[in-house]
Amino acid sequence: MEAEELLRELKRNVDELHAYNEIGKALTSTLDIREVLRLIMEKVGELLQPTNWSLLLVDEITGELFFEVAVGPGSESLQGLRIGAEEGIAGWVASRKESLLVADVSQDERFASRFDEATRFSTSSIAAVPMRSKGRTLGVIELVNGRGQPPFDEADVRVLGSIADFAAIALENARNYRRVEELTIIDEHTGLYNARHLLRSLDAEILRARRFGHDLSLVFFDLDRFKQVNDRHGHQAGSAILRECGEELLQVIRPADIAIRYGGDEFVCLLPETTSAEALAFAERVRERFKARAFLESEAGGLRLTASFGVASFPEHAADADELLRRADLAMYRVKGSTRDGIQVG
Structure with a gap:
């Protein structure tokens, strides 16, 4: 039994290293932020196998969270929805800059049920981690499992936190590139393109x-x-x-x-x-x-x-x-x- 457990753990470690290597390659090969985030979320699905998972970004003007990538049953209903500061699990994670593991959302008052109502999904367990750069929260990656599925654990949060660090690097690189590019294509007098x-x-x-x-x-x-x-x-x-x-x-x-x-x-x-x-x-x-x-x-x-x-x-x-x-x-x-x-x- 111990040998089987050890083999499973070893396989998980190998899978993690492979995923990190693939993400690292993506970060150095493109500044297309959508392509990098798509790959990152693909690796989240492969490694952690949640039912639903989302990547939310912080609106730099309003401070609200919005769904940049959402995968899973009913996820199309999340496009266009916004999450206020400290609203729900994701809002709490974004504002506190802390990871959060909730084994049973029915026992946690921070859970916002309106997203289940929008997707017609019944959430049981959530793992959420912030994407941070230079003391700022850029967004949140959130995993969701439904009723009858195993809850997430601390190992999932550890892996998700590492992936979130990669995602934060990708976002910061893309935004810095965009700012430099804007200096070359924006007219300084009018704010229009040149x-x-x-x-x-x-x-x-x-x-x-x-x-x-x-x-x-x-x-x-x-x-x-x-x-x-x-x-x-x-x-x-x-x-x-x-x-x-x-x-x-x-x-x-x-x-x-x-x-x-x-x-x-x-x-x-x-x-x-x-x-x-x-x-x-x-x-x-x-x-x-x-x-x-x-x-x-x-x-x-x-x-x-x-x-x-x-x-x-x-x-x-x-x-x-x-x-x-x-x-x-x-x-x-x-x-x-x-x-x-x-x-x-x-």
């Missing part, structure tokens, strides 16, 4: 639109008589106006849209899965918002500005990325050369 990002994104979106048969539209616009603003009020005032333009754009774009300061007082909005008619309506909304806004309210009554817009769509007006940008640019210059404060398509 032209470098447009060229990269435009090629990718053209490929996606071609593959799936979607429309892709591009709106190119330029502020009218902006040089006069700089000449009269100074370049600091001009920079402040550009920042306010960025704020306006971020208010109207969808999550999938890409807003860019192209250069000077020129802006571009890339609109995936958008027809030319829909892009025209979008450009009209932006035009009206700019026209209605009092820029630089510190000035007497604020400044009133208008803009000239050009719209072009793939594949209606252009067959590739360069042509799409050129057609929208030319349409914008037709407006600049005639009425200003208007929109032309194609």
